Amino acid sequence: MCLVISPSKPTCPEPDPSELRAVFGQNLRHLSKEHSSIASLCRKLGINRTQFNRYLTGESFPRPDVLHKICRFFGVDARILLEPVATIKNPNESLLDHPQIRAFFGRQPAEVPESLFPSGFYRFIRGSFYSEDHYVVGLVHVTRRSGYTFIRGYEPSKVLGNVGIRIPAREREYRGVVLRQDEGVMAITMRRHSMSCSITYLTLERIFPAPLWEGFAARSAREKPTTRRVGRVIYQHLGESPSAIRAAARQAGLKADTDIQAPHLALLRNQEEFR
Numbered sequence: 128m129c130l131v132i133s134p135s136k137p138t139c140p141e142p143d144p145s146e147l148r149a150v151f152g153q154n155l156r157h158l159s160k161e162h163s164s165i166a167s168l169c170r171k172l173g174i175n176r177t178q179f180n181r182y183l184t185g186e187s188f189p190r191p192d193v194l195h196k197i198c199r200f201f202g203v204d205a206r207i208l209l210e211p212v213a214t215i216k217n218p219n220e221s222l223l224d225h226p227q228i229r230a231f232f233g234r235q236p237a238e239v240p241e242s243l244f245p246s247g248f249y250r251f252i253r254g255s256f257y258s259e260d261h262y263v264v265g266l267v268h269v270t271r272r273s274g275y276t277f278i279r280g281y282e283p284s285k286v287l288g289n290v291g292i293r294i295p296a297r298e299r300e301y302r303g304v305v306l307r308q309d310e311g312v313m314a315i316t317m318r319r320h321s322m323s324c325s326i327t328y329l330t331l332e333r334i335f336p337a338p339l340w341e342g343f344a345a346r347s348a349r350e351k352p353t354t355r356r357v358g359r360v361i362y363q364h365l366g367e368s369p370s371a372i373r374a375a376a377r378q379a380g381l382k383a384d385t386d387i388q389a390p391h392l393a394l395l396r397n398q399e400e401f402r
Contacts, residue, residue: 145185147208152185154212158201159183161271163246167367172200202273236306239276244305244312244329245338246271247367250375252387253344253360254397257353262382262397266375267362269305276305278314283379301325311342323347329362332394338364341394343401359395 162168165183169176174193181187188208189197198204203212246269255261267280282299303316303324311330317323324347329340345357365371384392 144188148185148188150211151188151208152183154203154207155182155197157212158203158207158273161274163241172196200272236308237275237304239271239305239307239312241271243307243331244269244276244340245364245366246276248365248372248375250363250365250378251360252363252382252391252395254355254358254395255381256346256355256358258381259355259397260383262384262387262395263380264375264382264386265379266372278303278305278316280316282318283381311340327360329360332361339394340364357401359397359401361391361394 159165159168162171165179166176169179172179173196178187182189188194194205194208198207201207249267249269250264251267252262252264255263263283265280265283267278269276269278271277279300279302282301284299298319301316301318301321303314305312305314307313308328311328314327314329316325316327325344326347327342327344329342332339332341340362342360342362343357344360348354348356350356365375384397387395
């Protein structure tokens with residue numbers, strides 16, 4: 128509370144620096160929970176881990192440029208120095224935060240734990256929408272920010288080229304949000320400024336030798352006799368392994384049955400009617 132000494136000069140109690148550091152440290156710990164490890168988070172932020180730990184414990188404040196970097200990364204503003212992050216509301220931050228949506232859906236769909244669908248890169252395989260005898264192999268990246276789980280990828284240029292579509296990489300990019308569902312997760316993705324979307328539902332099939340999810344992918348398009356709008360899909364978690372990511376990127380494209388491993392073919396059942 129401010130004490131008004133004169134009409135023109137109100138005075139406010141000076142904030143306690145240790146209390147401010149404690150609030151910031153608590154907020155940073157809350158935001159960091161969305162990431163698998165502090166070490167990987169520091170690498171993404173480009174901040175020394177020892178210094179970041181001092182922020183977490185309330186021993187130190189970041190410089191203005193470092194604070195700006197942290198705020199941009201987590202999608203928050205400088206109020207994280209003064210207010211608990213849970214009380215900082217921005218109704219324009221995202222569609223899912225709009226009162227009409229959040230009050231009805233609740234928070235649960237947006238809370239996707241790492242144990243259910245980890246962050247990192249995934250290799251996916253699905254039946255082609257344009258050719259019943261082929262499969263699309265691609266790569267997506269799953270990240271977490273501001274309490275939400277996001278997914279990003281690119282339509283393989285080789286796949287589009289096979290159906291006579293040639294567009295620049297910027298327009299091949301798609302992004303979306305991952306939401307928790309009964310027995311799994313759902314991803315809704317769109318290309319840049321697109322008026323159509325894809326919906327992917329996934330449930331964990333097995334953990335060993337590598338985490339594998341199975342489900343289906345559907346696209347919002349008119350029914351046509353020459354194309355499909357839905358098909359089975361599998362996702363294989365690669366984590367952040369550079370060698371696995373490079374290998375998956377090299378394999379991306381349109382593939383025949385002979386290019387797909389037998390266990391994956393058994394899950395995809397491309398020749399069976401989708402129900």
